[in-house]
Amino acid sequence: MNRAPLKRSRILHMALMGTTEPGAGEVGTSEEKPFLLRALQIALVVSLYWVTSISMVFLNKYLLDSPSLRLDAPIFVTFYQCLVTALLCKGLSTLAACCPGSVDFPSLRLDLRVARSVLPLSVVFIGMITFNNLCLKHVGVAFYNVGRSLTTVFNVLLSYLLLKQTTSFYALFTCGIIIGGFWLGVDQEGAEGTLSWSGTLFGVLASLCVSLNAIYTKKVLPVVDGSIWRLTFYNNANACVLFLPLLLLLGELQALCSFAHLGSAHFWGMMTLGGLFGFAIGYVTGLQIKFTSPLTHNVSGTAKACAQTVLAVLYYEEIKSLLWWASNMMVLGGSWAYTWVRGWEMKKVQEEPSPKEDEKNLLGV
Secondary structure, eight states, X not given: OOOOOOOHHHHHHHHHHTOOSTTTTOOOOSXXXXXXXXXXXXXHHHHHHHHHHHHHHHHHHHHHHOTTTOOOOHHHHHHXXXXXXXXXXXXXXXXXXXXXXXXOOOOOOOOHHHHHHHHHHHHXXXXXXXXXXXXXXXXXXXXXXXXXXXXXXXHHHHHHHHHOOOOOHHHHHHHHHHHHHHHHHHHHHHHTTOOOHHHHHHHHHHHHHHHHHHHHHHXXXXXXXXXXXXXHHHHHHHHXXXXXXXXXXXXHHHHHHTOTTTTOHHHHHHHHHHHHHHHHHHHHHHHHHHHSOHHHHHHXXXXXXXXXXXXXXXXXXXXXXXXXXXXXXXXHHHHHHHHHHHHHHHHHHHHSOOHHHHXXXXXXX
């Protein structure tokens, strides 16, 4: 039975609230796996997500702001990672066509009409990854999560502006905690003399683009038959083309020509590894959602951010004040609380009987 097409307002609501289609992912199999086996699978998947995500952040920080490299070309680093991702998608598609059954990957061919349809999302996608990298270049890894912590706040704001969707007091309260943690973090970074206003601005813009990316992804997915991998391929292919004029305008090609490590195998190996991590993060994120749930994925992401912050402070041998740590705990706690509140509200809505059912119960039907 074919499902009715979703209205635009419903698509925007699902994107902003972080939910899937009604009933999606709720139908379980009749044969449940043993508890220990399922617990082991979940532990492995969550660990893989943590290792991939944290490694990618530290590696990107090395490529963007390492004193040993001294490469001032953040757009080129982002362009190269998009190029690696697009080539990996095409390579896996070709491998799947040559070895059917052994590799499960959708067939990919570049259709210019589809590429044009995906273009609005690609522009937002470029903004998201570029501002993410620019934020990481100008701020420390320890402050990185606070610097780009306003995604949840933008989700709530856009849900009201675009959908006129009101948010509960409890959810707004958690957003207030996040904003308070963000401002306290900015204040403490300034007090320690390590605040970068440009890095903080890039973090805010990255948060906005992450929220917009969720909206446009839901809208564009039908164009690529609902395939995340096809969307990934078109997004990164479009990004590679759009980045080229930026590289010329910002003078990064000239900076590359005078780069001391341009012929270094180590440099290109690290660049390629960064692209591999960029490709892998999309896969492991989907894998974690598949084996747990979207809400559990958000909780895992919050816990991962906490571990990443602690690791960054230890690795870079930084000394932070109590208020600085409090700002991080406010951001992480507010993010976790928002996830919990949204899950509780969704569960409550599902459990409440509809008005028609109430009428039937009153009539004794």
